[in-house]
Amino acid sequence: MKLKSLFILAFVLLVGSACNQSYLDINTNPNVLPTASPSFVFTNALNTSARNIAGNTDGAGSNEIGFYWAGQWTQGNGYIINTAQFGYQFTNGDFNYWDTYYDNLEDYQYVINNADASSQKYLKGPAKVMKAMLYQQLVDMYGSVPYTEALKGGAILAPKFDDQKTVYESLITLLDEAIVDLKANVFSSAFTGSDIIFNGNVTKWAQFANSLKMRLLIRQSKIAGREAYIKTEINKIVTEGSGFITGAEVGVGGPSFYLATAGKLNPVYDRWGYDANGAKRALNNYPRLTKFLIDGLKAANDTLRLKRIAYANGGENASTPGVSTLKEVAANYSGTPFGVSSGFLPANTTSLGPSLLVKGEYNRTYILMTASEVQFLLAEAKQRYADISLAGTAKSYFEEGIVQSFRVLGANVAGAAAFKGSTINNYDWDASTDKLAAIAIQKWIALTNFSGLEAWAEYRRTNLPVTPQSVQVPDAKRPVRFFYPNTESGSNAANVAAQGTIDAFSTRLFWDVD
Structure with a gap:
């Protein structure tokens, strides 16, 4: 580490x-x-987290592979097809997010260890929340990981691996500790600027912690024998009283942080959008929205979100930022089949839309978690466990999840109400034949462009929606995890070997039961 x-x-x-x-x-x-x-380290750590998850000009972030393997994005045909991503031909030398994540975790651990001595106790809670989020993502990518012996610097150079289910439980405890720290230590007004997520608002940090707990708990909801544990922990969240994030996102940076300077742009803008001078990046032609996603939105007449998720064929109008080159009507939106290697060029396919990229908007906040995701977590919790103490109904949370999805995409939220009573399966709650499936599918749509890693995890957990196989390998199994990276095998060989033989296509994570 x-x-x-x-x-x-x-x-x-x-x-x-x-x-x-x-x-x-x-x-x-x-x-x-x-x-x-610790305040300097914390600010840098938050920025690093955003760049590790989003990616930048140095390489792809963990979210990117999630968008692909969740069936939301594919590759444009202006490039040679990436066989690791779309042909599933990868080894332990590919998808090494491990090193950058643990490097980042060392920063948060430094803040936790040194906040008291530096009279910056108010940073301990936020650092613990971020530590929990990153560990959750590590488990969702790799399974069992070093936890109790990790982040010890030179004291332990070959940390043991902790069981993935145990790590999840430990993260719930860590988030409980974070909330205690947050309530006990209000930010010093002189240091609120070091918090480039909530500007020192400890209530919002506590709501983020509770929202992450809901994510951890619902991820385990299909495991036999976990119901009592999950219900108890959800009721504890309600009793704690801080609530959940609502009406706004958890995001890093924003207008006062990102600058029109090389290396200081919003990482999404920097990777897939434009450089500091407004020149289009070559990678703007790389990600493409899948045919499955685009056709599904059109079939449901979900065109308001469609026009925010994607630009029409031909992409953004160079002289009118945020507007498509072609007229924005459904017929001008054409998705790309997943993994196809020819015939789908920039001029005749949809690209990443204005919800994500607009020329000149280099200083947008980078989103870590959406309010929409939280509403769908609450909907599933209430649908599965009707007797928990959440105040709303599964229906009310589901419908609010759609509203919040419209809002974060920049679509007119009045359009969400049109699906009530529409009788469209998986959109109209009352007409949906499988309520849990409706929640899963709407969450999948809402995560598009914002949380690819989360979308892939949910796809593995729910098997929904039923997306087409890659054109490159129509009969192959799909990856269910990553291999442990060769860097860890080289420096911590005995503990990696103790995990047994890892098959990226059959060694499922503990919550991936079917």
């Missing part, structure tokens, strides 16, 4: 003091790194 971010900050401090005569004092040990302020 690396301390790269800490070393960089320490180096900056060291260089800054190089002209100070006291540095040459014989009583100063030049081999001891200076101490970095």
